[in-house]
Amino acid sequence: MKLELELELRLLDPDAWGALLSHPLLDLHALSPVPMDAVYFDTADGALNSAGIAYRVRREGERWIANVQGVGTSAGGLHQRPEWTVVVKEDKPSPQVFAGTEAGAMLFAAVGENILLPLLETHFQRFERELRWEDGSGILIAADRGEIRAGDARAPILELGLKLLHGHPGALLELGSILARDLPLLPDPQSRIHRGLALAGLIADNQGGPSLACPLRHRDVAGDALVRLLVTQCQRALGDLSRHLAEPMDAACFHDLRKDVRALRSFLRLAEPLDPQKHLGPWRQKLALWFHAQGPRRDRDVLAIRWAEVCAMLGEQSSLLQSYLAGGAARGTDTETPFLGSLLLGLWAALSRHGLAGDVGLQKFTEHRCARWDAAIQRARKKEDDPAALHALRIRVKNLRYALAALAPLWPSQDSKALLKTLTTLQDILGEIHDTDAAAATLHDTIVSRKSRLAYEAGILIGWLHAGRARHIWEFRKTWERFLAAPRPWG
Incomplete structure (x- = not known):
């Protein structure tokens, strides 16, 4: 298990995709994209969604990877959540591969004897590389272009993800600030699974906003x-x-x-x-x-x-x-x-x-x-x-x-x-x-x-x-x- 910290940015203008790939801080235009196809699963009654768990199997190039994301936090486009990944042989759901892990315990507790069904799909191309920020922090840059599919409904994917590999979280925010200054990018508070659920009509489009209360106590510094x-x-x-x-x-x-x-x-x-x-x-x-x-x-x-x-x-x-x-x-x-x-x-x-x-x-x-x-x-x-x-x-x-x-x-x-x-x-x-x-x-x-x-x-x-x-x-x-x-x- 690893705790992922990622700043997700949405590209507001599709015509700016070329400018995004060519931005000197990203320098993605000469890379070959990796095709990615993912299927997200849940029970018929939405048990995983109710538990705040996302389960997908995604093809990344020539291999299939099962992924479980647990309950995390999301505010201002900065997403922090626990994540487990296992290489698998096919795109079928098999929670058993997570047996003996915290992810497996969460899946089995939520799913029980119910059958996991395909909920939605994502199909996109990813341009990806690692960047070393000026303070030494490591950032994984991933530019994705494609679409979300839920039945006959479609929604575009035009996103830039900045994931902290090591170092200071401020590096993500500083890079995001510069890119949002130069390009029509906006921090996206909604995860991809949230957008897919809204597209499928399983949740309201504005549902799931983070609680932004800030408790203050008189003894605080x-x-x-x-x-x-x-x-x-x-x-x-x-x-x-x-x-x-x-x-x-x-x-x-x-x-x-x-x-x-x-x-x-x-x-x-x-x-x-x-x-x-x-x-x-x-x-x-x-x-x-x-x-x-x-x-x-x-x-x-x-x-x-x-x-x-x-x-x-x-x-x-x-x-x-x-x-x-x-x-x-x-x-x-x-x-x-x-x-x-x-x-x-x-x-x-x-x-x-x-x-x-x-x-x-x-x-x-x-x-x-x-x-x-x-x-x-x-x-x-x-x-x-x-x-x-x-x-x-x-x-x-x-x-x-x-x-x-x-x-x-x-x-x-x-x-x-x-x-x-x-x-x-x-x-x-x-x-x-x-x-x-x-x-x-x-x-x-x-x-x-x-x-x-x-x-x-x-x-x-x-x-x-x-x-x-x-x-x-x-x-x-x-x-x-x-x-x-x-x-x-x-x-």
Whole structure:
């Protein structure tokens, strides 16, 4: 048995296959591919799948190899699982070849007296070689092109696997980050067997996502705990990036991705004192650039929602402005978004390599940081007719809100829910005010448009938003008083 650690990357553009093989770090184009054909087996009632076990027999060149994969972990495209392999004579299932091993015990316990049946097949060509990374780590590179077959259903295989043979796990992430920067590659959180089961209709396509909880305890060392929190947030963002790219015009998926990146930036700012060598600073700056580049798309999505509310009140079924905002969202889809995966992998690699310094306790460190942020928020409140000041206040509120939501388990005896609820409300109200203040700039082209109807509708929307600003300011004042009065769990 060996414990496999592999980063799996999906090629988003089939036309980039040649570029992938020719990439100087991979250098696969001159190799002869090895044909591989595999059959995956399970019982009629899916006993192996229910137990988290994958059993296949695969032809690799001139030989057949039986393989069992046990229960492992999968997050952000990095898969870790125990694996057993045995050379066999044919492609028929024969669990007996694993007798006397842990794999055999798992198979017999799950299968019992039931018959193993072919579940799905994979047919692909593999380009494979070993790479020695700059730190001496050994990585097995495997580029696969082919298809998954489940009955009459087909799904393409266009994947690059990076398996750690020996050395530091950060080597996989660093190589993956560089490749995802240069090529349309995305970390794939779903295993091939998962994709096959979804293709066969045996599981939901979105089933099987990893649990990304990050338990925190007040006795934890701050550096170690915040590394876990940051890695978990990177993995969460990679998962939502995959969902966003599957549905690029879905505003909810896009919003979830932006929230992930915003929370990640907040956690990085929280941990900044524990990074004296500034290893993480460049990654935070790159994430900020990506985040701000998505602002116009986010603003149009919000205005589309607000205009739909106005249309509902006016009894309008369709309008030029609706089409304009929808078209603007399509035009504004950032072509760099797929390569956000490169940034997230790079940050993950930096966390893996360098960690965070210091041995201060988590509770002491975070209480000090949250108290400072709290005081900065109270100092930041300025005139309510200053949009820039209110926007800066909103950013400070966001930082504390995201940190408090993640750190709430540290104060089980002192409830942080009241403060968190107030911060959430405060952020929402400040967001409404910001949307109003930014509406004229977002809709500038419609205001000066030669299409009088479009300019008319834009004017209605801007007027409706500004009419509500006074109410939002009143709500802000009331919520601000609740914020000041809310108990602080850090005492």
